[in-house]
Amino acid sequence: MYASYSPRDLFAELDRLQRHMQRALDLSPSIRGFARDGFPALNVGGTPQTLEIYAFAPGVDASTLEVGLERGLLTIAGERQTELPDEQSKSAVHIHERFRGRFSRTLSLPDDADPEQVSARLRDGILHITVQRRASAQPRRITVQ
Template sequence: MYRSLFPRDVFAEMDRLQREMQQAFDLSPTIRGFARNGFPALNVGGTPQTIEIYAFAPGVDPASLEVDLERGLLTISGERKNPLPDTDSKATVHINERFEGRFRRVLTLPDDADPDAVDANLRDGVLHVTIQRRASAQPRRIAIH
């Protein structure tokens, strides 16, 4: 890309320099400043019967997503590809703030998570994982005789 010695817009040049510095320190240039391993963003919660995990992964090909559960660790991994033209083409990219590449998030699950009762669905770029809690861990009332 061609850059003049005297930028027309000093603020645009400062923004470009900031993005390059963030990329040099392996930070995603998003408004939140997540590190690259902060993708996809997660919401984790639950009910007395289930553990609910939402992973926000827009633009990720469903075939590249993997969800694994082993020894109490849930791993969500995949790859998001860059839809922009290659740098070799004649197209010019002015701003590219979208994370691209391989990602992996690992969550430690509570002891009452049932590894045999897991369901995962992807819809509109949101991966929803539901894990049932073991029946033995459910609260119950004990009858008094």
């Protein structure tokens, strides 16, 4: 009827519950994105001149991808299809773990991102988006006289 927890099990379960709740409540979008898992998986980094975003989207056709930038929010959306037997065939699917369907991810870009200087390309299932930083935001050295 009742699960008995030793103190060690109870604290481990409380710790797991706290981490799960923290992830669920962390809704602040930023350059690091949401704390939740999502598709496509993202790597975000940058240099002093650019922001580099890599979206790992195997099996996604470039014609279904949409990349948009509006008011500092970069949105990656699309659709991924999987090859499953149709209903008329006599095949059965026992395990289907690969995500299929529509997806969307949104990132908030920093203020120095230049919305006029964005490029995106898909190669081998990896969408690479480069956003240039504004020239006025570039670090520069000032000579002291």
